[in-house]
Amino acid sequence: MQTDLQAEPHPTENQVIPNPWVQTLKNIFLPEFCLQCGVRLLTEENGFFCPTCWEFSPPIERPFCIQCGQPHQGEVGFGETRNFPCAPCRKNKPPAYTRIYSPARFDGPVAEAIRLFKFNGKPRLARPLGERMAAFAHQEMECETYDAIIPVPLHKIRLRHRGFNQAHLLAREILPAFPNAILDESLQRIRPTRVQSRLADEKARAANVVGAFAVPREQSFDTKTVLLIDDVVTTGETVAECATALRRAGAQRVDILCAALPSLYSTK
Ligand SMILES: [Zn+2]
Numbered sequence: 001m002q003t004d005l006q007a008e009p010h011p012t013e014n015q016v017i018p019n020p021w022v023q024t025l026k027n028i029f030l031p032e033f034c035l036q037c038g039v040r041l042l043t044e045e046n047g048f049f050c051p052t053c054w055e056f057s058p059p060i061e062r063p064f065c066i067q068c069g070q071p072h073q074g075e076v077g078f079g080e081t082r083n084f085p086c087a088p089c090r091k092n093k094p095p096a097y098t099r100i101y102s103p104a105r106f107d108g109p110v111a112e113a114i115r116l117f118k119f120n121g122k123p124r125l126a127r128p129l130g131e132r133m134a135a136f137a138h139q140e141m142e143c144e145t146y147d148a149i150i151p152v153p154l155h156k157i158r159l160r161h162r163g164f165n166q167a168h169l170l171a172r173e174i175l176p177a178f179p180n181a182i183l184d185e186s187l188q189r190i191r192p193t194r195v196q197s198r199l200a201d202e203k204a205r206a207a208n209v210v211g212a213f214a215v216p217r218e219q220s221f222d223t224k225t226v227l228l229i230d231d232v233v234t235t236g237e238t239v240a241e242c243a244t245a246l247r248r249a250g251a252q253r254v255d256i257l258c259a260a261l262p263s264l265y266s267t268k
């Protein structure tokens with residue numbers, strides 16, 4: 001147990017985002033095209049999608065739920081800008097976290113970017129995804145209230161296999177948006193878990209992650225407000241379990257910021 005909790009080094013993470021000059025030269029000889037509309041990409045910022053397609057990837061805008069972060073269907077575009085809780089959040093028992101925030105729906109170029117980022121080893125997509133998260137944070141969150149930014153950890157076996165933790169790369173990108181926060185990696189995944197989206201129901205997903213996360217005994221988050229970072233929050237069991245471990249270590253409040261939220265009304 002103790003050895004499991006020791007911080008794993010991230011041997012390749014410092015090298016995975018290539019030098020921008022290398023990208024520029026590469027683009028001259030090996031032009032890149034927007035994966036959505038096919039237009040030639042002229043900037044190196046994204047490398048996969050043109051600014052227009054990227055900007056029009058469905059955002060989450062006010063009004064959205066002040067607990068799960070999901071947009072309120074039918075309210076957008078009618079001048080309603082106050083956020084309020086959705087019906088399921090009002091009804092269900094409150095989770096260990098307080099709020100989930102996300103700038104985008106898991107749809108269009110953002111969804112494709114996350115798939116490439118995570119499963120096809122394209123870590124430079126951390127930058128444009130992180131930029132969307134930071135812009136949203138400036139607009140919708142009280143950034144100065146957070147003491148620590150904590151990536152949802154991967155188990156060390158999966159980390160070794162993938163070479164990087166996508167949540168850690170996103171956390172590193174958005175850290176400058178939170179003036180009083182430090183990047184903290186003491187939260188550990190102490191046993192491997194199965195991929196949540198492949199499990200049949202809520203019960204199986206909750207059982208899959210229960211007790212999967214822990215903070216080393218010497219680490220205290222006493223009275224701290226912390227922000228957990230993940231790429232996608234699908235059903236919330238994973239972040240709820242992380243929040244439980246952080247609350248057990250003393251955290252006063254745990255919020256979540258993720259790159260995208262799948263709609264609860266369509267593809268679940
Ligand atoms: Zn495009």
Ligand SMILES: [Zn+2]
Pocket residue numbers: 065066067068069070085086087088089
């Ligand atoms: Zn809600």
